Amino acid sequence: MKLPPHFYCRSDVLTISRELLGKLLCTRHAGHECKVLITETEAYAGIGDRASHAYGGRRTARTEVMYGEGGLAYVYLCYGIHHLFNVVTNVAGIPHAVLIRAALPYSGLATLQKRRGRDEAGPNLMPGPGTVAQALGITTVMSGVSLHGAEVWIEDAGVDVPSAQILAGPRIGVDYAGEDARLPYRYVWSSAFAEAVRPCRADTA
DNA sequence: CGAATGATATACT
DNA sequence: GTATATCATTCGA
Numbered sequence: 001m002k003l004p005p006h007f008y009c010r011s012d013v014l015t016i017s018r019e020l021l022g023k024l025l026c027t028r029h030a031g032h033e034c035k036v037l038i039t040e041t042e043a044y045a046g047i048g049d050r051a052s053h054a055y056g057g058r059r060t061a062r063t064e065v066m067y068g069e070g071g072l073a074y075v076y077l078c079y080g081i082h083h084l085f086n087v088v089t090n091v092a093g094i095p096h097a098v099l100i101r102a103a104l105p106y107s108g109l110a111t112l113q114k115r116r117g118r119d120e121a122g123p124n125l126m127p128g129p130g131t132v133a134q135a136l137g138i139t140t141v142m143s144g145v146s147l148h149g150a151e152v153w154i155e156d157a158g159v160d161v162p163s164a165q166i167l168a169g170p171r172i173g174v175d176y177a178g179e180d181a182r183l184p185y186r187y188v189w190s191s192a193f194a195e196a197v198r199p200c201r202a203d204t205a
Numbered sequence: 206c207g208a209a210t211g212a213t214a215t216a217c218t
Numbered sequence: 219g220t221a222t223a224t225c226a227t228t229c230g231a
Contacts, residue, residue: 042226044226051226052226053226058214060213060214061213062212062213062214076212076213076226077210077211077212077213077225078212078225078226078227079209079210079211079224079225079226079227079228080209080210080211080212080225080227081209081210081211081227081228082226082227082228084226084227086226099226101226127228128227128228129226129227130227130228131227131228140212171226172226172227173225173226173227174226176224176225176226177226
């Protein structure tokens with residue numbers, strides 16, 4: 001079940017960020033369909049958030065996607081090497097986004113592993129935002145693509161993630177953001193609980 | 206711990 | 219237009 005448009009268009013990016021835990025991020029790329037269980041997210045709260053690319057209302061060719069309607073993919077290149085995948089939220093004109101920071105394999109394991117160049121099947125296959133995008137075949141050319149299409153989308157796995165299993169803390173790698181670097185906008189679904197939910201890892205994509 | 210690596214933003218001519 | 223500093227990171231020593 002793909003998440004409906006109104007899921008993304010709500011105004012509270014923190015709520016959306018929490019609710020994305022336990023959802024499935026899916027891609028169909030080069031003929032391979034893969035799904036991963038989202039275990040870690042970070043919220044970027046728009047023009048007032050010093051950690052956001054849209055801080056101060058900055059509008060550039062890169063960040064323009066964030067000003068679009070909720071439900072778009074925002075992908076950009078970080079450190080010249082890594083493609084980072086974000087979900088645009090809120091209504092058009094308000095540049096909120098949620099960074100997907102980590103995930104567990106759910107289906108298409110063989111393809112995920114091949115793209116990563118690693119044999120891991122657990123939390124070490126996609127332990128960071130760059131690795132999640134790499135495993136799913138996500139690159140900057142997907143930036144601006146709708147999550148209601150057939151290339152990249154997010155599904156409800158029918159999993160309930162109790163708030164007691166969610167840890168909140170400061171975001172990673174945003175020391176430049178001054179005071180805002182301390183905001184508890186990072187959400188982690190403890191992988192012990194996440195592991196228990198996913199299907200058998202023997203998967204022959 | 207530190208190198209890798211390139212688009213992007215910003216500040217210049 | 220051209221220059222340069224800066225990254226929402228990863229991997230292997």
